[in-house]
Amino acid sequence: MKELEHISHFYFIGIGGIGMSALARYLNEQGKKVAGYDRIITKLSVKLEEEGIDIHYTDDFDKIPDGFKEIRTAQVVYTPAVPLDFGELVRFRESGITTIKRAQLLGQISRTMTCLAIAGTHGKTTTSAILAHLLYKSDVKMTAFLGGILEQYNTNYLCSGTDVMVVEADEFDRSFMQLDPDIAGITAMDADHLDIYGDVANFEKTFHDFARLLEGKALLVNEKLDLNGLKVGLESGDYLTQNEVIVNGAYHFDLKTPKEIVKDCFLKLPGRHNLSNAVLAMAVALEYGANAEKLKLALASFPGVERRFTYRIDTEKRVLIDDYAHHPTEINAVYQAVTEMYPDEKKLVIFQPHLFSRTRDFMDDFAQALSQFDKVALLDIYPARELPIEGISSELLCKNMNALENTPEIITVVEKLDLEEFIEEMDTRIILMLGAGDIGVEIQKLTQKWINA
Known part of the structure; x- marks a missing residue:
């Protein structure tokens, strides 16, 4: 240091x-x-x-x-x-x-260790958590700074030494440009934080600037991204899943790498987005030089990240799933995962929009993503760091959803005080509660009440 x-x-x-x-x-x-x-x-x-x-x-x-x-x-x-x-x-x-x-402090620390950084508008918390778990279980002396609580470990900070640093490379406020990464992975580049960047072009330019920090080093990118680097994917890439099957809600696959095929890998997180995250984490760990067999065993035991498709209740009467999703792409990923798990059951989603500016900038995309569910209820927008924007509201988002060709059975705005009664009236077993604001407090209240009922 x-x-x-x-x-x-x-x-x-x-x-x-x-x-x-x-x-x-x-x-x-x-x-x-x-x-x-x-x-x-x-x-x-x-x-x-x-x-x-x-x-x-x-x-x-x-x-x-x-x-x-x-x-x-x-x-x-x-x-x-x-x-x-x-x-x-x-x-x-x-x-x-x-x-x-x-971000400046993270940058200072990143220059004291071999820095493995995970960037991307979606999936960076899960991917960095998987990477931290993989290295920790593979006996690498590492320190991880995570943007979520790693389940079972019950921490956002994991340390077994200071040879390697695992960190989320956050695009908010261009924070990731402060880092000095030795190996990096990029999960996604869907536009976000347009209140800071102004437009999509500036947003994407910053990701290209981040990628240039890795010139002469190892950069691994999702197969769908227009960035130079080793490609990682489920359909194509230098790192690629093969022979993928789903058994009892878990993924079984082989991982093709530039050097070998790691057979019989196992991941119990639902959703193809999580499979993609896991493959990227494996690729970064392998590029660092971790042992493939140790990594495979570690992946099978990954416990998950709190508020990333977390089951709060899972009974015959009710399934309550809690997720941090606050961007249309993330909502789409949650929908894909829950549909894969429960293809024949109706699904109720409670969503708390996060930021007036994000709701404004992606109004149509939010409407399309949420309308995939059978029943939709919105809480008021969580302002976080912002003041209200005139005309932007959850009611407007409901109106836009109602204007679509295919609409859910129920579209409404619900007050927090009425949330439990509303959910009971919906009589739907599969309930998803999504958002990055204080909806987590409501989830805790409902979970405690229903578990103790």
Whole structure:
């Protein structure tokens, strides 16, 4: 950690976030002094406090210990979700303390290890989680910073050493351009974050810029992408599945690589998008030099990522599936997976749109994707970092769905308070709850009530 050797104190603004908390835990393990602020208490922030990290939950610069205010030895890390006029951030800057975004810290750390980066508008959390699990089980000394909770491990941070770093290369705010990757995989390039990029051309240009970081190194890309690199796919590519069959909801396949065929691979995650993610993770691990047989055994035991096609309830009466899907392409992938698993049953989807700008930019695509389900209910748009945009609402999305040629049996907007009663009235066994906002809180409430009923 030569680039960070002179820094003894790290203060995180937004420390409880999924990405920030993993970095805080890593630095804490490295013997650095770590503290931070967050707006609310979460499971992640509680875990950080249990590990000895000091956290407070009010915007109060005077509560911060003096060691974190030393210009020469302290560094402040903040998430883009924090407003630039946030009190503590303003005070730190006025004091002359170095303040950097989370992505810049990731970039600093990426220069201290062999960096394996996973980019893409969809699938990067699952793919990087699979890659981390594969390397961990293959006895590689690795550190992983994940954008989701790895089930069974119950963590977004996995560490067995510091030879290799596994990280999500996030396109939001061009964050991935801060990294120094040695091997990278790219899952998808579907347009997103147009509030930042302005148009599709600028969005795609940034992915090409990221790919150029890998010149002379190993870049692996989904077979469908117009990028130079080793192709990875289910239909064609340098890394390719063969003899694929589904048995009891799990994929069995052989993996053809440029050097060999890895026979009898097994993946229990549903959905061809997850199979594609797994193949990319295997390809990155093999390019790094991990043992193929160890990787195959590890893939068979991959436990999944929380809120990625997670079964909250699975009984004869009710199946409740929880997924983070918040982009039309991701909703399409969930639909493909659930239809593969339950081809003859009706499906109810509860969707919480995430961001007014994303809902506006992909209104027609959202309408088409959601209309594949038999019954659709929308929660109000989750604003996250945005202010409302006039005229953009869940009601408008419902209207657009009703205008389509093939429409679901039910299309409506539901208040959170009425959600349980609505679902009961629908009398549908297969229920999917999708979104990247606070819909997870509602899922937890319903799960606890129905499990205890």
